[in-house]
Amino acid sequence: MKKFIKMVRFLCSLLLFLSSFGILITNRLMYIKKKEDEAILHREKSSGHFHPDDFLHLPKKEMTVPSPFGYDLKVILVEPHQTNRYMIISHGVTENKVNSIKYMKLFLERGFNVAIYDHRRHGESGGKTTSYGYYEKFDLKAIVHWLKNKKGSDLLLGIHGESMGAATMLLYAGSVEDGAHFYISDCAFSDFKEQLSYLLKKNIKLPPKLVLPLADTFLRARERYTLHDISPISVVHRIKHPVLFIHSKKDDYILPSMTEALYQKKKGPKKLFLAENGAHAKSFHENKEAYEAAIDAFLQEFVFQRDR
Missing domain, CATH: 3.40.50.1820 (Alpha/Beta hydrolase fold, catalytic domain)
Structure with missing residues (x-):
């Protein structure tokens, strides 16, 4: 039972992390910082x-x-x-x-x-x-x-x-x-997906194969499109x-x-x-x-x- 509870807690923590990270990534895209007029x-x-x-x-x-x-x-x-x-x-x-x-x-x-x-x-x-x-x-x-x-x-x-x-x-x-x-x-x-992959590797040093599928999932849910579109x-x-x-x-x-x-x-x-x-x-x-x-x-x- 203790192992089961630990596993549930781990999965909940992982889900919370992925959700927070997905929102953070898509916020960076959706609300990209604009130049001042x-x-x-x-x-x-x-x-x-x-x-x-x-x-x-x-x-x-x-x-x-x-x-x-x-x-x-x-x-x-x-x-x-x-x-x-x-x-x-x-x-x-x-x-x-x-x-x-x-x-x-x-x-x-x-x-x-x-x-x-x-x-x-x-x-x-x-x-x-x-x-x-x-x-x-x-x-x-x-x-x-x-x-x-x-x-x-x-x-x-x-x-x-x-x-x-x-x-x-x-x-x-x-x-x-x-x-x-x-x-x-x-x-x-x-x-755009290829462009983001290039920028992730060049500027942020994050693995595109992990980040972009998460971004796709959250963009679909939040904005009704994906990077493939x-x-x-x-x-x-x-x-x-x-x-x-x-x-x-x-x-x-x-x-x-x-x-x-x-x-x-x-x-x-x-x-x-x-x-x-x-x-x-x-x-x-x-x-x-x-x-x-x-x-x-x-x-x-x-x-x-x-x-x-």
Whole structure:
């Protein structure tokens, strides 16, 4: 009897430990610490990507788009051009729409109007948790439909995504709807489980084979999805429209091999640009001329020729 009681106590203790650890892991994912809005603003201003006076005088509208999950998404629609060409910019995790302004300027210079927005739980948008593209892809669908309904069926639409925003975009195009005419994926992860496994071994020194199944179990229970559901590489082959894949060769946070794998798996029209310099999500900042040249070549080959 004493052995039985000890065994029950041990199992209860183990269950309590695993439950606490599972909640801790998923809390780290669901409520990932975001950058302070003021810090993002200061960084973008000091790097020369954001000039408040210039932005203030752009013709724009601040609007909200309802998410299918019951919160509002904050959108800024910038329209200096009389055109049917529009871009949507999808930012990375822990960032906000201010981070998208540098890309907005790039496409404004190429004759596009641009919509920038905050992902769920970021910036001025609602939502309680971050899901690394799982729920965000449906929010992106809401933005696309809102813009098409507002601007008409003859819209020429592109989407640019950075990091998690790029993964979100690929998940949207590959598993929800291929609703834009072209996509630009900057430093996306190919598979979220693989990305977490890499980061666990690199930064935290925890065994992925023990941690990730526990995270999967608790994510399913708490958020109704698993790590397997966040896998752009499993759906990228379904995207029929052109994709430009971008990554920095020196990115050691999301490895460039992930973008190379996505490029290989994508069928149909595509291009790949591997930037020589820059850490994660710094390809544009560190390789501005080459980055713009890659986008211009992509647009000329796959977008502007077909728009004539």
